[in-house]
Amino acid sequence: MKYKVCGRLGKNLKAGWLALVLSVLPAFVVADEPPEDPAHAHDPANVWFIGRGGQLYDSWMATTMAEKPWGNHPAYPAIGNKRGYPTWRCKECHGWDYKGKDGAYRYGAHRTDIKGVRGVLGMEPAEIQKIIMNETHAFTEDQLPHSAVEMLSYFLSFEQIDMDKYIDRRTKKALGDFDEGAHAYQSVCALCHGYDGKKINFASQKYPSYVGSVCARNPWQALHKIRYGQPGTGMVALSNVDLGIVVDILSYCQTLPEE
Ligand code: HEC
Ligand code: HEC
Known part of the structure; x- marks a missing residue:
């Protein structure tokens, strides 16, 4: 059944809908970007702090010069091809694109079928720190001191990006100038x-x-x-x-x- 709202009320309703749609729209457009950060992620001192988080994600042992672990990481799956300390790097299980099994590591020599870390974007850093130091991850404080875990959590909460916006997944071409x-x-x-x-x-x-x-x-x-x-x-x-x-x-x- 169709009905018509007339006059001023109709206009207001239409304007109301428009305002609603417009107010919801930016939320969708920017939902993928890091949230406004309470910790002032872009203060110069924090840029360094979070940048170190990015390096730790790549290779925490190369970043801190910590001793390389022996053997495979306990959560490294049998389908994986890698052996020894590389299996302890965050990127080895979660991918360079942070998308794990849904990203570039969904097949090939680095496949692990483990999910990515995109889901923690915007999560409270303290919560991410608990995940990083949980039983599955089995990291010791000698391997990842609290300061390193903090840096990682800030990187994951505020700085990780959706690489599909910048690299065409099929052709591998970067979408830059x-x-x-x-x-x-x-x-x-x-x-x-x-x-x-x-x-x-x-x-x-x-x-x-x-x-x-x-x-x-x-x-x-x-x-x-x-x-x-x-x-x-x-x-x-x-x-x-x-x-x-x-x-x-x-x-x-x-x-x-x-x-
Ligand atoms: C101060 C010297 C220096 C500058 C400046 C520099 N790099 Fe590097 N880069 C290095 C060194 C050293 C390595 C590691 C070499 C190795 O592992 O054998 C490296 C490694 C790399 C790698 C390979 C990493 C890998 O996958 O193993 C890439 C890609 C790269 N650099 C790109 C760049 C780009 C792009 C720039 C400019 C934004 C840049 N670098 C600026 C010194 C530099
Ligand atoms: C040997 C593989 C492995 C390595 C290395 C690894 N993780 Fe994980 N990670 C996992 C598994 C398995 C899970 C649980 C996935 C699930 O819940 O399905 C997980 C979950 C996570 C999650 C939660 C993701 C979500 O959306 O629930 C975060 C964040 C995370 N890891 C961060 C890290 C960081 C940071 C490092 C490096 C310091 C790291 N991981 C190293 C295997 C690994």
């Missing part, structure tokens, strides 16, 4: 990696791996590392630089030689 990226790369990164990215070889002479190789083959790993730096080395971190520029750099790096 090549020209902007070229300028930024040649000003910041070329110093260490060379103008063509070939000054540092991460692998062997026979099977070399350069900036161009990592960015083309594993753009999720590259995006995380360009934001937070390479743990245990002097590589710069761009954690407080506009994310757009970081994605531009990734776009440019995907055009550098892979071999």
